[in-house]
Amino acid sequence: MIMKNPSACLIVIGNEILSGRTQDKNISFIATGLNEIGINLSEVRIIPDVEQTIVDTVKSCSSAFDYVFTTGGIGPTHDDITSNSIAKAFNVALSRNKEAENILLNHYGAENLNTARLKMAEIPEGSKLIYNPVSAAPGFIIENVYVMAGVPRVMQAMFDNIKGELKGGAKTLSKTISIYTTEGFIAEGLTKIQNEFPDVEIGSYPFIKNQRLGTSLVCRSTDTERLEICHSKLRIFLQTFSTELDDE
């Protein structure tokens, strides 16, 4: 893992992922998005809708990482406890945010803005809103914590809205070569190349495709030139095992 860039932690809040009911779709979207702007996703935590767990996790991740992103638990129902828990984590009040209330009023109209929906305007004091072009109810930013919805389409729109504000480092570039040879044959040579290129991270990922065993080698670095040299050396080394190489 290349660790010089700003670090980020994603906290996925929701029993539905932990029960196996829902297959998460947010992690890879956010991972890819952060990577594009030079922020390393250093850890992901998936936690249940339990207040104390949310409070403890947000506190500890907020001090351990440069950026924290959360998804889930900011809707109108009884199991949406993220906003309240985050207010507690930062020792601030949860109160009616006027701007959020107006957004909801415009979206639902006065006749449909009931108590449950107004709950979505209850935001920790001192937060800045994250706009939601899909379903109106906003997320928010408090200190280094970015609080977003769990529904992928809504989360994606929110993430796109904040992406411009995030301060990343150098973009991590990657080059992948796949070979139909198992890891065990190439491992020793890979170690040598990795030792020669401490500034390039070489990941080795076995796969099974059309009943054949293979390995994908992923080189990642913020230094384009070193990445190219490492990749070329790797290619030459792999050709001694097979000439059938797939580049990505």
Added chain:
Amino acid sequence: MIMKNPSACLIVIGNEILSGRTQDKNISFIATGLNEIGINLSEVRIIPDVEQTIVDTVKSCSSAFDYVFTTGGIGPTHDDITSNSIAKAFNVALSRNKEAENILLNHYGAENLNTARLKMAEIPEGSKLIYNPVSAAPGFIIENVYVMAGVPRVMQAMFDNIKGELKGGAKTLSKTISIYTTEGFIAEGLTKIQNEFPDVEIGSYPFIKNQRLGTSLVCRSTDTERLEICHSKLRIFLQTFSTELDDE
């Protein structure tokens, strides 16, 4: 989240998930499998291939949860550092396990059992092996930590092998109703039903299907009778909003 059953934490070890390259497929498989035997998956952590991070995470999760499962990082390449890190977490030596060596010898044959592959027989002392019918190289169990491969097909075979040994509590049963109404309309009534059934967890999950907005209500409980009563009340309540209900 129903918390009386034994708790589990899953630690997914691997840069490929954090970089967004690979979409995780192991979390929902393990979540569903644990649920079936009455163990609650209480938390998931996705961490990079960084020794200190693995050591710290395994230590802290091993004391916080009844069971810990890890996936990834037990192959033959330089980036496979899970076994070594777990030995460090438990302050035991990493040494050549005779049984594991014999398994690899049988699988690869003496001529193909090179140094890199022998690395997969280096297991923390005091561990019990987890057999791997897919690609031979075993996982292992040390204290309450179950160390498995990251490749989904291999992980699944390992998990099926250990499932019988895990001591679960009461199985959590669930019933789902979906309605084409948004959460905001039903939230107030849901809260009332949830308050009436503290022993049933009601989760509310908005969805978008065929351009229509809807909400899935998932009732979960270890008590079949209470689950049925709660589900019936919920059904009657939801019918006041729409007669088009989908049962799962």
